[in-house]
Amino acid sequence: MQPLKNEPSAAALANAALIAACPYKANGETTLRCAKCERPLLVKDAVRTPTGYVCPYFVKARVSSFYNAGIQHYLIAGAIALVGGVVAGVGLRLISSIPFVSIIITLAAGPAAGTALGDLIGRAIKPARGQYIWLLASVMVVLGAAYFAILPALSGLLGGSLNALWGLIPVVGVVVLVGALIRRLRL
Ligand SMILES: [Zn+2]
Secondary structure (H helix, E strand, C coil), X not given: CCCCCCCXXXXXXXXXXXXXXXXXXXXXXXXXXXXXXCCECCHHHCEEECCEEECHHHHXXXXXXXXXXXXHHHHHHHHHHHHHHHHHHHHHHHHHCCCCCHHHHHHHHHHHHHHHHHHHHHHHHCCCCCCCHHHHHHHHHHHHHHHHHHHHHHHHHHHCCCCHHHHCHHHHHHHHHHHHHHHHHCC
């Protein structure tokens, strides 16, 4: 056995484990080989990546190691988004009571708040990344904002009053906020 020159990194060890575990088996003749596990690879199974053609197993392995968020990261992201949603709902409700310029302020503040909230969530769970963090965060923001920004508009609409149209301004705010949040969190 050769002496090791360097300690293998954790990433290299994980890679070696992945390579040993790769279940891919070409059921036919081929000259192509997987750039990761070096097993013979059928053209129909080959997936092109920046580092060469790889077998389907390594595409999945890469995706799952890229999205490494655990349940605790989802809980943190969900909690921050819920609190952010409540704050945004109260804020949007207050803004909507400003005469004349409320829609302008809403359209400016909504996206800014969404981006800021996305940054906050991203930083809180760093360096983890989750494939569905954006979805969870959006749902929690809407839930948080619902009582202050969405329910009043709905009850106004059901009551059929003309003022209900003004009540929709906070709803517009929630929509543009969530749009910005998704753009910030989707990877
Ligand atoms: Zn492979």
